Amino acid sequence: MNTSVRTVSDVIHARFDELTRAERQLAESLLDNYPVSGLGSITTVAENAGVSTPTVARMVQKLGFKGYGEFQGRLHQELEASLSNPIAKHDRWALNAPGTHIINRFADAVMNNMRQSLSEIDTGTFDGVVRLLCDKKRAVYFVGGRITGAIAEYFFTHMQVIRPKTTLMSSNSGSWPQHVLNMAAGDVLIIFDIRRYEADMETLARVAGANGIEIVLFTDTWTSPVAKHARHCFKLHIEAPSAWDSSVVALFVVETLIEAVQSAAWDETRERMATLEGLFEQARLFRRLRSP
Structure with missing residues (x-):
């Protein structure tokens, strides 16, 4: 599964039926206050969900992540993106803007949004x-x-x-x-x-x-x-x-x-x-x- 184009929440929902009972309990805990519930240490996340630390480690790998660090890094990226204010968004786009007219750049972005x-x-x-x-x-x-x-x-x-x-x-x-x-x-x-x-x-x-x-x-x-x-x-x-x-x-x-x-x-x-x-x-x- 290519997790790079999906949110962690999407991946959890897509793989939910494949999880064990303990892993489902963990998944429900993560989704309850998503994504903040997954930003603590692996021990804290396990305790909050009422499962063991190895359960957390197994589930994130089952979801397609190499380890808990990569899993949590993705959550941090999502949180940063969701909280982006207009100034931060403008600066990010300005830095990466291709040298084409704004009409073309905006049209490309909108059409890509539509397709996806x-x-x-x-x-x-x-x-x-x-x-x-x-x-x-x-x-x-x-x-x-x-x-x-x-x-x-x-x-x-x-x-x-x-x-x-x-x-x-x-x-x-x-x-x-x-x-x-x-x-x-x-x-x-x-x-x-x-x-x-x-x-x-x-x-x-x-x-x-x-x-x-x-x-x-x-x-x-x-x-x-x-x-x-x-x-x-x-x-x-x-x-x-x-x-x-x-x-x-x-x-x-x-x-x-x-x-x-x-x-x-x-x-x-x-x-x-x-x-x-x-x-x-x-x-x-x-x-x-x-x-x-």
Whole structure:
């Protein structure tokens, strides 16, 4: 297995069924507060998981690492990448930037993100999210962070045309308890949480999940802590030659979901669109073309 292109979390999940009972106990301990739970000494990691030190050594080798040092080094790299601030990201890209135009460099990065993300997206996960969004009995809530809130709003704006019972939650966590109060078991909460993960997001996911809410997460390959509470998770590639992460792939998946949901119930969607257009007309929201 080539572990160089996957996170340690991905490797653990992929090999989980091959692990012994003690190794699974260790894996669950590592994933519980990933990646911080694996940054201590081998003895500390073993004690926290309630297993022996040799169990730790055997499992990391079974996962494809030469030893605990290489395993922990990978975790440190992932943590550093997940915490990268915009200035650090810009400086890293500037140092390694090829001598081509920024348009070409950015396009190459985005297309690479798209290729890698598409090769890793599980169609079963995608179809499962479509089924949740098509179920009109479920209310759907959308929330994002300081940057990703814009994608959450974009998703919500389209979905409220396609189906009823949709709510956009503010990025201000102070308003979240009132929304959770209105959520019923089986409702859907779509969360966008990209690296520099926002601390309150995991709290929201934990509380909502404990109340039977179905959580769908859009995150990156380093994976938001919200993932442990999510039923469905899209881990997308986001690197770009910029101080900011790229949202292109996330927007692509969102727009594909929108199309899948509206097509699944097109007759109803078309009727809602026609009604909405009539309301736009009454409100004179858009300019009308005039004959010359």
